Amino acid sequence: MGQIGAAAMPLIIGIIVLFGFLKNVEVFDTFLEGAKEGIHASFRVLPTLIGLIVAVSMVRASGLLELLCSLAEPLAEAAGISPEILPLALLRPVSGSGSSAYTLSLLQQFGPDSETGKIASVLASSTETTFYAIAVYFGACGYKKLRYTVPAALLGDCAALVFAVLTVKLIG
Amino acid sequence: MLNAIWFGMILGSVVCAVATGRLGDLSAAVMDGAKDAVELSFFLLGSMCAWLGFLKIAEKSGLTDLLASAFSPVIDRLFPEYREDQEIKGKMCMNFSANFLGLGNAATPLGLAAVSAMAKKNIGNTPTKGMILFVVFNTASIQLLPINMAAMRSSCGSTAPFAILPEIWITSFAALCTCVLCCKLTERGNLRKI
Structure with missing residues (x-):
């Protein structure tokens, strides 16, 4: 199955370029035209990235994350999940690299086929870096009032936590 | 909302670092975070340019239109305001496909292209319901x-x-x-x- 994943991107690029060539598109000129727009777009998201990543690394270095998790520990115990899952649930919406490093440490500590290892795997793959996506997409457009974006996205993340625990307990 | 969350993260961290005596770690974290963000944005610059280039080819050749028509039973129902907009639908479909196939590096540039196209059509200064749904889809x-x-x-x-x-x-x-x-x-x- 690993091969399928590795093949997806080259195949898609191949199809796009071949289709363009068959339709008489000047493929290289068109590529350059599109790529030029990327320069501006990625510099527009730089301030957003700095603001968000600095805040996340401050939360982790200051011990605030551990504090929040220890506050939520009784909840985890009541739900019958190991408290080590909680930092992952809190980290997942804000930091992609942070949460995947934490998932790796959970898999090593508990074993990938243990219940905690499975819950961590499911949770980490079923949601995205919520705040990063929101800040990058809307930051680039310059919107300040985001209406119900954040609550809707965070409810989705909560649902993912609940379902990750439920599915692993019921199926796995 | 993001203002409040960001404020909470920064102030909470400072207070917490004072209480736990980790102020040295915290100042290192600020600089490390800023450096990581710049590194990430350079990485993003490369994948952004590459994917927006491929997207342009796919748009000119009509490939995105084909994709948009294929997905339109679902897309039209979820995003009724963009029913007639082939360009936006095409960009959204490219982003959904990239997400579905697990190509995270491609999904962000393609998604940004879709959101920017929607923003161009939007006269208000808050995101439309279609834009919100699209971004939430990506979260x-x-x-x-x-x-x-x-x-x-x-x-x-x-x-x-x-x-x-x-x-x-x-x-x-x-x-x-x-x-x-x-x-x-x-x-x-x-x-x-x-």
């Missing part, structure tokens, strides 16, 4: 094969790295449905009544 992840997770699991000695696929599919679909439901209920104003 939930629907993936056919979570390759990276499987690789991580097998590197830790898992005997069945893909055994958790059904759990991942159910969980991510449930999370996505929750997001869509929240958006649809809020935009109709039903939540205020509850």
Whole structure:
């Protein structure tokens, strides 16, 4: 199955370029035209990235994350999940690299086929870096009032936590 | 909302670092975070330019239109305001496909292209309901094969790295449905009544 994943991107690029060539598109000129727009777009998201990543690394270095998790520990115990899952649930919406490093440490500590290892795997793959996506997409457009974006996205993340625990307990 | 969360993260960290005596770590974290962000944005610059280039080819050749027509039974229902807009639908479909195939590096540039196109059509200074739904779609992840997770699991000695696929599919679909439901209920104003 690993091969399928590795093949997806080259195949898609191949199809796009071949289709363009068959339709008489000047493929290289068109590529350059599109790529030029990327320069501006990625510099527009730089301030957003700095603001968000600095805040996340401050939360982790200051011990605030551990504090929040220890506050939520009784909840985890009541739900019958190991408290080590909680930092992952809190980290997942804000930091992609942070949460995947934490998932790796959970898999090593508990074993990938243990219940905690499975819950961590499911949770980490079923949601995205919520705040990063929101800040990058809307930051680039310059919107300040985001209406119900954040609550809707965070409810989705909560649902993912609940379902990750439920599915692993019921199926796995 | 992001203002309040960001404020909470920064001030909470400073207070917490004072209480735990980790002020030295905290100042290092600020500089490290800023450096990481710049590194990430350079990485993003490369993938952004490459994917927006391929996107342009796909748009000029009519490939995105084909994709948009194929997805339109679902897309039209979820995003009725963009029913007639082939360009936006094409960009959205490219982003959904990239997400579905687990190509995270491609999904962000393609998604940004879609949101920017929607922003151009939007005269107000807040995002439209279609834009919100699209961004929320991108905060939930629907993936056919979570390759990276499987690789991580097998590197830790898992005997069945893909055994958790059904759990991942159910969980991510449930999370996505929750997001869509929240958006649809809020935009109709039903939540205020509850």
